[in-house]
Amino acid sequence: MDIRSMDLIYNLEMERLNSIMDLKNFVLFKQGAEARIYKGVYLGKPCLAKERFPKKYRHPDLDHSITTERIRAESRAIVRCKNAGIRTPMLYLVDYNRRIIFLEYFENHITVKDYIEQCSDEETLKSLSLRIGNLIGKLHSKNIIHGDLTTSNILLIKKGDGELTITKKDLVLIDFGLAHLETSAEDKGVDLYVLERALISTHSAAKEIFINILNGYKEVNKNNFKEIYSKFEEVRARGRKRTMVG
Missing domain, CATH: 3.30.200.20 (Phosphorylase Kinase; domain 1)
Incomplete structure (x- = not known):
C-alpha cells in the first residue's frame, strides 16, 4: 500500500x-x-x-x-x-x-471523598487509606506526578451487584490535567503535600488517614521513601511559613 x-x-x-x-x-x-x-x-x-x-x-x-x-x-x-x-x-x-x-466514564462509582464521609468503620478506612497509599506509591515509582491529588480525584468502582463494600471496589485515579513526568523527590513530596492539604480541608479524620496513606506508600516505595518524605517535610515547612507570614 x-x-x-x-x-x-x-x-x-x-x-x-x-x-x-x-x-x-x-x-x-x-x-x-x-x-x-x-x-x-x-x-x-x-x-x-x-x-x-x-x-x-x-x-x-x-x-x-x-x-x-x-x-x-x-x-x-x-x-x-x-x-x-x-x-x-x-x-x-x-x-x-x-x-x-x-x-x-464509570457509571457506578463513588468518590473516595464521599465514601470517607459516610464510612464510620475505622478498620475499613484504614484499609482504604493503605490502598490509596499503595496506589500513589506505585504512581511515583513510575515517576508520574499527578499534580492534583485529592479524594475527589480517586473513584471507587463497584465490581459486582450488591451493597458497596471495600472488597467490591476498585480504585481509579482520574483528572490528570496537571500531570507530568518527573523523577525528582521534590515533585513527589509536593504531590503528597497537596494531598495532605486536601485531606485537612475536607475530612475530620485527615491525620489518621494521611498516616495510613504514608504507610501504604512506603510499602511499595521502600527504597525512595526516606528521601521523598524528607522533601515532603521541607515543602510542608515552607507551606506553613507562607501561611504564618501571609
Missing part, C-alpha cells in the same frame, strides 16, 4: 471518529477553570469528553502551544499509568485540533 492510500484511509478514519465524537451528541456535565466536561456515548459505552477551551488573555499561538502540551502530558500520564497497572479511565481518542480528549 502506497503512502497516498494510507493517508486516505487515515483521513477517512479520522472523519468517522469525529462524526462519532460530535459534541452535539454530548451534554455538559461539569465546568472547571481549565476545561468543560461533557457526557455522552462512544460505541455504546459511557464516555466523557474533556474540552480545554481557549484562554482569551493569551496570544492564540501561545495558547495553542500550551494547550497541546497539556493534552499531550495528560494523555501520556494516562497511558503510562495503564502500563504500570494503575487503573484510570480508558483513553478513547485525543483530538488536538478540537482540544478534546475522550475518556471512559
Whole structure:
C-alpha cells in the first residue's frame, strides 16, 4: 500500500471518529477553570469528553502551544499509568485540533471523598487509606506526578451487584490535567503535600488517614521513601511559613 492510500484511509478514519465524537451528541456535565466536561456515548459505552477551551488573555499561538502540551502530558500520564497497572479511565481518542480528549466514564462509582464521609468503620478506612497509599506509591515509582491529588480525584468502582463494600471496589485515579513526568523527590513530596492539604480541608479524620496513606506508600516505595518524605517535610515547612507570614 502506497503512502497516498494510507493517508486516505487515515483521513477517512479520522472523519468517522469525529462524526462519532460530535459534541452535539454530548451534554455538559461539569465546568472547571481549565476545561468543560461533557457526557455522552462512544460505541455504546459511557464516555466523557474533556474540552480545554481557549484562554482569551493569551496570544492564540501561545495558547495553542500550551494547550497541546497539556493534552499531550495528560494523555501520556494516562497511558503510562495503564502500563504500570494503575487503573484510570480508558483513553478513547485525543483530538488536538478540537482540544478534546475522550475518556471512559464509570457509571457506578463513588468518590473516595464521599465514601470517607459516610464510612464510620475505622478498620475499613484504614484499609482504604493503605490502598490509596499503595496506589500513589506505585504512581511515583513510575515517576508520574499527578499534580492534583485529592479524594475527589480517586473513584471507587463497584465490581459486582450488591451493597458497596471495600472488597467490591476498585480504585481509579482520574483528572490528570496537571500531570507530568518527573523523577525528582521534590515533585513527589509536593504531590503528597497537596494531598495532605486536601485531606485537612475536607475530612475530620485527615491525620489518621494521611498516616495510613504514608504507610501504604512506603510499602511499595521502600527504597525512595526516606528521601521523598524528607522533601515532603521541607515543602510542608515552607507551606506553613507562607501561611504564618501571609
